[in-house]
Amino acid sequence: MENNNLTLNDLQSEVDQWIKTIGVRYFSELTNLAILVEEVGELSRLMARKYGDQSFKQGESADQIPNEIGDILFVLTCLANQMGISLEDVAQSTIQKNTKRDLNRHKNNPKL
Incomplete structure (x- = not known):
């Protein structure tokens, strides 16, 4: 699909077809x-090297982070497809849940 505006539903369909x-x-x-x-874990390793105290091993670079995020999204999409879960639906419901729960929580957090 050449459309740059890939919806989560489109993603689920493309992954299923693949x-x-x-x-x-x-x-x-x-x-x-x-x-x-x-x-x-692979993303965590790269994040620890880029933002933490570890150094990159030979052949590793922060440039690999987007690929690891893509891999996570692909496998998560596979799981959603297998279980008949709409990623769009759960994304919307999670935003609503977090908004209701945290409407003033972060604003009132003196640590932030």
Whole structure:
């Protein structure tokens, strides 16, 4: 899809089509959860090197961070597809939940 305005619904459809044509089939939900955790770990490693006290190993760079975020989004989309969850719906409901819960919380936080 060449559209630069990819909605979450579009993303879910594209990932589903990719899985069915190139990926052959979805991995099990548990396998995808393990892959998601692995991808988050890879992002964490790079973030620790860029923003923390560790230095980059040879072959690593902060330029890889967007790729790791993309990998996380891809696997998370696979899991949502497998469980019949709309990412658009959960994104909207999460924003509403956080807004209701935190409407004044952060404004009244002297640490911020």
